[in-house]
Amino acid sequence: MGLMSQPIRRTEDGRFITGRGRYVDDVKMEGAAIGYALRSPYAHAKIMSIDVEAAKSAPGVIGIITGAELEAAGIGHLGAAFPASFLKNRDGTPRVDGDRALLTVDYVRYVGEPVAFVVAESLNAAKDAAEQILVDYEELPAVGLIDEALDPGAPLVWPQAPGNIALDWAQGDEAATDAAFDRAAHVTRIDLVNNRVVVNSMEPRGAFGTYDKVTGQYELYATSQGSHPIADTIAKRILRIPPERLRVITPDVGGGFGLKMSTFAEYPLVLIASEKFGMPVKWMSERTEAFQSDSHGRDLKSHAEMAFDAGGRILGYRIKTDFNLGAYGLGFGPGIQSVVPMFVVGGVYKVPVVYNHVRAVFTNTVPVEAYRGAGRPEAAYIIERIMDLAAREMGLSQDEIRLRNFIQSHEMPFRSYVGAVIDSGDFQRNLHDCLRQADWAGFPARRAEAEKRGKLRGRGLAYYIEKTAGGASAVVISFTPAGRVEVGVGTSAHGQGHETTFAAIVADKLGVPFDSIDLIQGDSIRAPWGGGTGGSRSLWNSGNGILKAADAVIDKGREVAAALMDTAQDAITFEEGAFRVHGTNQFLPLLEVAEAARAGSKLPPELKARLEKGLDSSGTHEEKGDTFPNGCHICELEIDPDTGKVSVISYDVVDDFGFVLNPLIVAGQVHGGVAQGIGQALLENCLYEPGTAQLLSGSFMDYTMPRADDLPSFGFTYNEILCTTNPLGIKGCGEAGTVGAAPAVMNAVLDALWDKGVREVDMPMTALRVWETLQRAAAKAAV
Amino acid sequence: MYAFDYHKPRSLAEATALLNANPEARLLAGGMTLIPTLKQRLASPSDLVDLGGLPDLAGIFVGDGEVRIGAMTTHATVAHSAEVRAALPALAALAEGIGDPQVRHRGTIGGSISNADPAADYPAGVVGLGATVVTDRREIAADNFFTGMFETALEPGEIVRQVRFPIPEAAGYAKFPNPASRYAVAGVFVARAAGGVRVAVTGAGPSVFRVPEMEAALTASFTPEAIASVLVDADDLNTDLHATAAYRAHLVGVMAARAVTSALES
Numbered sequence A: 001m002g003l004m005s006q007p008i009r010r011t012e013d014g015r016f017i018t019g020r021g022r023y024v025d026d027v028k029m030e031g032a033a034i035g036y037a038l039r040s041p042y043a044h045a046k047i048m049s050i051d052v053e054a055a056k057s058a059p060g061v062i063g064i065i066t067g068a069e070l071e072a073a074g075i076g077h078l079g080a081a082f083p084a085s086f087l088k089n090r091d092g093t094p095r096v097d098g099d100r101a102l103l104t105v106d107y108v109r110y111v112g113e114p115v116a117f118v119v120a121e122s123l124n125a126a127k128d129a130a131e132q133i134l135v136d137y138e139e140l141p142a143v144g145l146i147d148e149a150l151d152p153g154a155p156l157v158w159p160q161a162p163g164n165i166a167l168d169w170a171q172g173d174e175a176a177t178d179a180a181f182d183r184a185a186h187v188t189r190i191d192l193v194n195n196r197v198v199v200n201s202m203e204p205r206g207a208f209g210t211y212d213k214v215t216g217q218y219e220l221y222a223t224s225q226g227s228h229p230i231a232d233t234i235a236k237r238i239l240r241i242p243p244e245r246l247r248v249i250t251p252d253v254g255g256g257f258g259l260k261m262s263t264f265a266e267y268p269l270v271l272i273a274s275e276k277f278g279m280p281v282k283w284m285s286e287r288t289e290a291f292q293s294d295s296h297g298r299d300l301k302s303h304a305e306m307a308f309d310a311g312g313r314i315l316g317y318r319i320k321t322d323f324n325l326g327a328y329g330l331g332f333g334p335g336i337q338s339v340v341p342m343f344v345v346g347g348v349y350k351v352p353v354v355y356n357h358v359r360a361v362f363t364n365t366v367p368v369e370a371y372r373g374a375g376r377p378e379a380a381y382i383i384e385r386i387m388d389l390a391a392r393e394m395g396l397s398q399d400e401i402r403l404r405n406f407i408q409s410h411e412m413p414f415r416s417y418v419g420a421v422i423d424s425g426d427f428q429r430n431l432h433d434c435l436r437q438a439d440w441a442g443f444p445a446r447r448a449e450a451e452k453r454g455k456l457r458g459r460g461l462a463y464y465i466e467k468t469a470g471g472a473s474a475v476v477i478s479f480t481p482a483g484r485v486e487v488g489v490g491t492s493a494h495g496q497g498h499e500t501t502f503a504a505i506v507a508d509k510l511g512v513p514f515d516s517i518d519l520i521q522g523d524s525i526r527a528p529w530g531g532g533t534g535g536s537r538s539l540w541n542s543g544n545g546i547l548k549a550a551d552a553v554i555d556k557g558r559e560v561a562a563a564l565m566d567t568a569q570d571a572i573t574f575e576e577g578a579f580r581v582h583g584t585n586q587f588l589p590l591l592e593v594a595e596a597a598r599a600g601s602k603l604p605p606e607l608k609a610r611l612e613k614g615l616d617s618s619g620t621h622e623e624k625g626d627t628f629p630n631g632c633h634i635c636e637l638e639i640d641p642d643t644g645k646v647s648v649i650s651y652d653v654v655d656d657f658g659f660v661l662n663p664l665i666v667a668g669q670v671h672g673g674v675a676q677g678i679g680q681a682l683l684e685n686c687l688y689e690p691g692t693a694q695l696l697s698g699s700f701m702d703y704t705m706p707r708a709d710d711l712p713s714f715g716f717t718y719n720e721i722l723c724t725t726n727p728l729g730i731k732g733c734g735e736a737g738t739v740g741a742a743p744a745v746m747n748a749v750l751d752a753l754w755d756k757g758v759r760e761v762d763m764p765m766t767a768l769r770v771w772e773t774l775q776r777a778a779a780k781a782a783v
Numbered sequence B: 001m002y003a004f005d006y007h008k009p010r011s012l013a014e015a016t017a018l019l020n021a022n023p024e025a026r027l028l029a030g031g032m033t034l035i036p037t038l039k040q041r042l043a044s045p046s047d048l049v050d051l052g053g054l055p056d057l058a059g060i061f062v063g064d065g066e067v068r069i070g071a072m073t074t075h076a077t078v079a080h081s082a083e084v085r086a087a088l089p090a091l092a093a094l095a096e097g098i099g100d101p102q103v104r105h106r107g108t109i110g111g112s113i114s115n116a117d118p119a120a121d122y123p124a125g126v127v128g129l130g131a132t133v134v135t136d137r138r139e140i141a142a143d144n145f146f147t148g149m150f151e152t153a154l155e156p157g158e159i160v161r162q163v164r165f166p167i168p169e170a171a172g173y174a175k176f177p178n179p180a181s182r183y184a185v186a187g188v189f190v191a192r193a194a195g196g197v198r199v200a201v202t203g204a205g206p207s208v209f210r211v212p213e214m215e216a217a218l219t220a221s222f223t224p225e226a227i228a229s230v231l232v233d234a235d236d237l238n239t240d241l242h243a244t245a246a247y248r249a250h251l252v253g254v255m256a257a258r259a260v261t262s263a264l265e266s
């Protein structure tokens, strides 16, 4: 039996858990200096002057870089990933992104925006010097919350964006949707807040830059989810140098969750500083700095309406969302609530017509960008909360309302109103399996037992779907003289275990030993071009690419083997890692053929000339066809009405990820994803102070990360319903846990509180909020 | 951090001499509060005087109707001490509920009470049990020790050596932890002794405080029901991201009842 579909333990873990991982902070070079970013303490201020003279001569200081200096040197600015023509306002006018210099010159627009970059012999010396930089700020009124920013007369973050609207976008047909509502037998309405979260990757961001003045080469080690996009941005947009003059290397990375996709100012800054001061320069974020300067996630408010016929079937869906973009439209920011989730707004249901109106709102906060799931958890949250409420209003059970509206397996491939072509899936089966796994039917008894203990027990169900795939990423398989197989990929693991999963495919396909395979990733020069790892699609890109490259290796190998064994190509079969001459016991192992091809001396001259690179081959999976991971989540929890504390008791998931390459790694991805979803639903909340836009939840003393004792043991199973649009049949699993978790948890919270008269719950349902909600419901019941 | 000189004295006298010679010096115990403060550049002591080299300051002694805990005894040591668990289980449980394992293995009782964080757990135990704080120069009754938010009766250069807890008939501690830091949002220590019942509240107000109405009610009848109708005034309580004053006032009642239940069960 092959390695694919086996629960192989992650080969990288030995290194990680014994402290032998090599992260950016572990990069050490003789004479390296430390960079430190002086950040704005104000959410909004005009910079009248910056005086660095005293700081420059502070002990241990090598130099200080300011924005004015970068402008004079013609250094480019950061920006959004989406071209203006691709993502624009619904009336056709261009969106506004603002203009983000690496170091701001005239205004600061959020707390934590970098103002100057100090380079010194030590971090302490840099911090001492930073305290001596005199920045004369003229404080301006600031807005941190969506409602504040939308208030008529609110101070503007950007004068060119009246009303602080950065983007006014829509999908669907407004008139047709309104018409559907006119025909409705029942309309369910809901207002939802999707709370802002801090990404909090375990390893903060960091960068280590060198510049070689002899060769003019720049080299950057960065905490990233892909070296190539960062190399492209820095070379083309910021330093404006030919791409071959910059190499970006991504060593081991401790978590990304979307944060590490983007190019942040500090990355080019270490390169600029290295060139300017003539030594390697390292910048490593501290945790407090990460809270202020990492892009945040979520932060939107939605009003949604669903129209049903008398039979509980959906007639139309209307959503209006305002999302907090922060002070700048950077990276994927403007697209996260608009184009990124646009194919899954209707969920797993037959929704005949949709109108989804989305506005991006500027505020004086750090930019909001991708966070695990990037827009899809938000879409799933809205539709699964409204379906739950609709079921309650129409007197249907949670499974019944879904069964009545599910897209059926026999209707697939199904083209949804929003344009998604769902190739495969069996929502009904996953729902039934999950109900059984969670003992849905036994709930009333468990609730009654909890009641005796004074606890309010609730259960919640959510059926999520997300869309992934897309974006090219190349694979190169090459054979080294030492007999190792190198697999270069354009994806870049930062916790996903690709060294294990990709090697399993290569080992199975080529029949070479698992431990002879080395994964080459995260290197803009050594690894083939790719968009990095994000959006649950690395196996789609690299896995399917490996199949292609491996096929090319085998084709070349057959030719070489035929020549070596002096037989016709069609007499050769490739089995169990060897080329065998049909009907004889003659064979040559692949690695021997590869070595002969590499050396070339035994090959006929024509073949030798043609196979200049031996069997080394590349492959890129470029076939069209999205994938739709989907599944059912059921959460059961108890609330202590005396304190408001919510305890998640059990959590069940039945997923469809298509082909499951490594069940162990997949389970790990689901566990982590669900933990993040539960964290957002119950614990995590990033708060800016009303009126000042100061960050209130700026450390782990106030920002609650979910911990092991906040979580139950997860029940996770899956149905392998193969994706029909890619050879591996995979759908992607990296974000799914997060996509399904928040609505399942919140539906359970509402269920627990429903009989107390509670009708509205918003994330995060912290103990305080639960208690206050119960107090309000009791007061209402009393009148 | 700003630069400082580090000292590790071998005797209390040496420590005192160092403090006297350097008015900007600070004592260092487990460092769980002081080191982060230094790292954030919120304090700039000229010298740190590490109490870790003074063996007499650590250790637990149970006898004469008392539990005596040396200032440098870590929370984990108290939590796991068989003697404390037998004589004063509520105090061992309090120590076990502080922060996380790393904090419990570094943080000390002396550091905790000297720091007098309004959300720290030990102050509730010290006041609830009517303990005595022994310093290098005097004994201070618990009721006089905590004087305000991050404020104590300690004089400049005064060193806490030991805390002496009288062993009560029954005691219990219940806290509602801050979900992020696990400090007390509201923590209530209840102790019944020959002299009556004491109820001390931490986390809820600017400093630890007693609740005389609860003490009277519990002296009359030591049951959770006895205090069900005692309401704590929210006016003087704290409001922050995790709790409003009204919620804290409510939690004090809930935690007090749970502390009584726990005292009755032990």
Ligand SMILES: Cc1cc2nc3c(=O)[nH]c(=O)nc-3n(C[C@H](O)[C@H](O)[C@H](O)COP(=O)(O)OP(=O)(O)OC[C@H]3O[C@@H](n4cnc5c(N)ncnc54)[C@H](O)[C@@H]3O)c2cc1C
Residues within 6 Å of the ligand: B026, B027, B028, B029, B030, B031, B032, B033, B034, B035, B051, B071, B072, B075, B097, B098, B099, B100, B103, B104, B106, B107, B108, B109, B110, B111, B112, B114, B115, B119, B120, B121, B122, B154, B158, B159, B160, B161, B181, B182, B183, B184
């Ligand atoms: C993440 C985290 C979570 C925490 N959670 C909790 C919690 O849930 N509950 C809780 O109660 N506490 C909590 N703490 C606090 C911790 O338990 C320590 O008690 C506290 O940090 C102080 O003890 P220390 O020994 O570390 O003192 P240090 O940090 O070394 O010193 C604190 C202060 O006390 C002074 N000092 C120290 N020893 C003496 C002495 N013998 N005499 C006079 N002055 C002295 C120092 O000069 C300093 O000013 C937490 C801390 C952290 C970092």
